[in-house]
Amino acid sequence: MNKLLDKPLRLFTLYAFLVLACSVPAYFAIIDYIWLNEINEHNHIVSESTKKNLQALKLNDQELKQSILLWNRLKPETQLREVSALKADSLYNLYRKNQYIPAKGYDRFQGRVSYFELNGKKYSLTVETNVEETHETILAITAVTVFFFIVLLTGFILLNKRISSRLWKPFYHSLGQIKSFDLNSQVRPVFEKTDIAEFMEMNQSLNKLIEGNIMAYRQQREFTENASHELQTPMAIVQSKLDLLLQDPSVSSRQSRLIDQIQAALSRVSRINKNLLLLARMENQQFREKERTNLTALLEEVLELSEDFAYERGLKLKTRIEENITKACNKMLFEIMVSNLLMNAVLHSEHQGSIEVLLDQQQLRISNQGSVALLEDKLFKRFSTASSQNPGTGLGLAIVREICMNHNWQVAYDFQQGRHTFSVLFAENGIQN
Known part of the structure; x- marks a missing residue:
C-alpha cells in the first residue's frame, strides 16, 4: 500500500x-x-x-x-x-x-x-x-550533475519524511481514533487540536458524522429491544385466541380451514419478525461476543435436531465431519446459520434425494440434489425468492450472509451436476483462527 x-x-x-x-x-x-x-x-x-x-x-x-x-x-x-x-x-x-x-x-x-x-x-x-x-x-559534466542530483534527491526524500511526519501527525491521530471507535462503547473519540484548516475541517465533519451514528445506533437499539415485546405480544394473543376459537364446537369446517390459513400466515409473520429482529441486532453489532467453539459437536447437535424433518421429506443425510474443528465464533449465530442452510437444502431438494454435509478445517459445505440452479443475483437479498418452486420468507440466506460477514467468513453458492452447494469458507487470517 x-x-x-x-x-x-x-x-x-x-x-x-x-x-x-x-x-x-x-x-x-x-x-x-x-x-x-x-x-x-x-x-x-x-x-x-x-x-x-x-x-x-x-x-x-x-x-x-x-x-x-x-x-x-x-x-x-x-x-x-x-x-x-x-x-x-x-x-x-x-x-x-x-x-x-x-x-x-x-x-x-x-x-x-x-x-x-x-x-x-x-x-x-x-x-x-x-x-x-x-x-x-x-x-565529467554528467557525472557531476548526477552526483548533485542524487544529493538533491536524497535531501528531498529525507525532508519529505521529516516534514510529512509532523505535517500529517494530526491526520494519523484522527485515523487512529476512528479505527478504535466502537459504537457499543458509546465513547466519542477525541481529536487532536491542529492549526491546519483542512484537518480541522475534517475533524469537525467526523465529529458530526460520529454524533449522528451514535444517535441512529441508540434509536435502532431501542427499536430492536422494544419491537420484540411490542410485536410478539399481540401476535401471541392472536394465536391464543385462534386456538380457543378452534376449540369452539360451533366452528364449522369452513371456518376451521380459514382459521388454519390465518394461523399459517400469522406463523409466517412471526418468523419474518424474528428474522428481521435478528438481522437488526447483528447490524447493530449486538453479537460481538465470540468464544472458542467446537464446531464439530455443535454441527452434530443441529443435524440431530434436523434429521427428523429431513426424513419426513424423504431425504437422507450424508455427513463427513472432521473431529475437533474449533473456531472463535458466536455459538448461537453458528447454530442459526447451519439451521438456515439445512432448511434451504431441504426446501430445494428433490424427493428421495440426499443432503451432504462436510466440515473440515477450511470450510463448511452443504449440498443437495436439484434440477434447476438458483438465481444467484437474488440469493442473499432480503425478501427475494431464489426459486419460484419453493418460496420462503426470503430472509434465511440473507441472515446466513450477515452471520458470515460478522465472523469474517465467506459464503459461496455453486450448481454443478444437478447439485446445489453452499460453502462457508473460514477466513485464514481472522480472529476466529
Missing part, C-alpha cells in the same frame, strides 16, 4: 530523471557549438594576423619562399601554399590519428582555409586547431 506523499515524490523523481537524461545531449550540443565557434574565431585571428605580418615584412620572392618552407616545417598545422586562384574562406572538420601520441587514437581538428595575395602571387593559408574532447567533458 502506497502512502499519499510517496506518489508525488515518485512522479517528481521520474520527471527529474527524464530531465537529466534529456540534458546530456543538450550539454553536448551546446558545448560543442560554443567550442567550435571559439576555435573558428581563434583560427580567423591567427590567419589574419599571419597574413598581415607576412605583408608587413616585405620579403622578396626568394626570402618569401624560404620563409614559407621554414614556416610549414615548424608549424605543420598552419600550411602556406601557392595557389592558382583566390577563393572564399572555408571551414572543415576532420578526425586524424595523433602523430605524437599514437595510443591516444584519433583527434578531432577544426580548420580554416583563407586566401590572400602577396608579391603578386596567390597563396592559401590553412590553420588547424585541435578540438578538445567533447565526450570526456560531457562525461
Whole structure:
C-alpha cells in the first residue's frame, strides 16, 4: 500500500530523471557549438594576423619562399601554399590519428582555409586547431550533475519524511481514533487540536458524522429491544385466541380451514419478525461476543435436531465431519446459520434425494440434489425468492450472509451436476483462527 506523499515524490523523481537524461545531449550540443565557434574565431585571428605580418615584412620572392618552407616545417598545422586562384574562406572538420601520441587514437581538428595575395602571387593559408574532447567533458559534466542530483534527491526524500511526519501527525491521530471507535462503547473519540484548516475541517465533519451514528445506533437499539415485546405480544394473543376459537364446537369446517390459513400466515409473520429482529441486532453489532467453539459437536447437535424433518421429506443425510474443528465464533449465530442452510437444502431438494454435509478445517459445505440452479443475483437479498418452486420468507440466506460477514467468513453458492452447494469458507487470517 502506497502512502499519499510517496506518489508525488515518485512522479517528481521520474520527471527529474527524464530531465537529466534529456540534458546530456543538450550539454553536448551546446558545448560543442560554443567550442567550435571559439576555435573558428581563434583560427580567423591567427590567419589574419599571419597574413598581415607576412605583408608587413616585405620579403622578396626568394626570402618569401624560404620563409614559407621554414614556416610549414615548424608549424605543420598552419600550411602556406601557392595557389592558382583566390577563393572564399572555408571551414572543415576532420578526425586524424595523433602523430605524437599514437595510443591516444584519433583527434578531432577544426580548420580554416583563407586566401590572400602577396608579391603578386596567390597563396592559401590553412590553420588547424585541435578540438578538445567533447565526450570526456560531457562525461565529467554528467557525472557531476548526477552526483548533485542524487544529493538533491536524497535531501528531498529525507525532508519529505521529516516534514510529512509532523505535517500529517494530526491526520494519523484522527485515523487512529476512528479505527478504535466502537459504537457499543458509546465513547466519542477525541481529536487532536491542529492549526491546519483542512484537518480541522475534517475533524469537525467526523465529529458530526460520529454524533449522528451514535444517535441512529441508540434509536435502532431501542427499536430492536422494544419491537420484540411490542410485536410478539399481540401476535401471541392472536394465536391464543385462534386456538380457543378452534376449540369452539360451533366452528364449522369452513371456518376451521380459514382459521388454519390465518394461523399459517400469522406463523409466517412471526418468523419474518424474528428474522428481521435478528438481522437488526447483528447490524447493530449486538453479537460481538465470540468464544472458542467446537464446531464439530455443535454441527452434530443441529443435524440431530434436523434429521427428523429431513426424513419426513424423504431425504437422507450424508455427513463427513472432521473431529475437533474449533473456531472463535458466536455459538448461537453458528447454530442459526447451519439451521438456515439445512432448511434451504431441504426446501430445494428433490424427493428421495440426499443432503451432504462436510466440515473440515477450511470450510463448511452443504449440498443437495436439484434440477434447476438458483438465481444467484437474488440469493442473499432480503425478501427475494431464489426459486419460484419453493418460496420462503426470503430472509434465511440473507441472515446466513450477515452471520458470515460478522465472523469474517465467506459464503459461496455453486450448481454443478444437478447439485446445489453452499460453502462457508473460514477466513485464514481472522480472529476466529
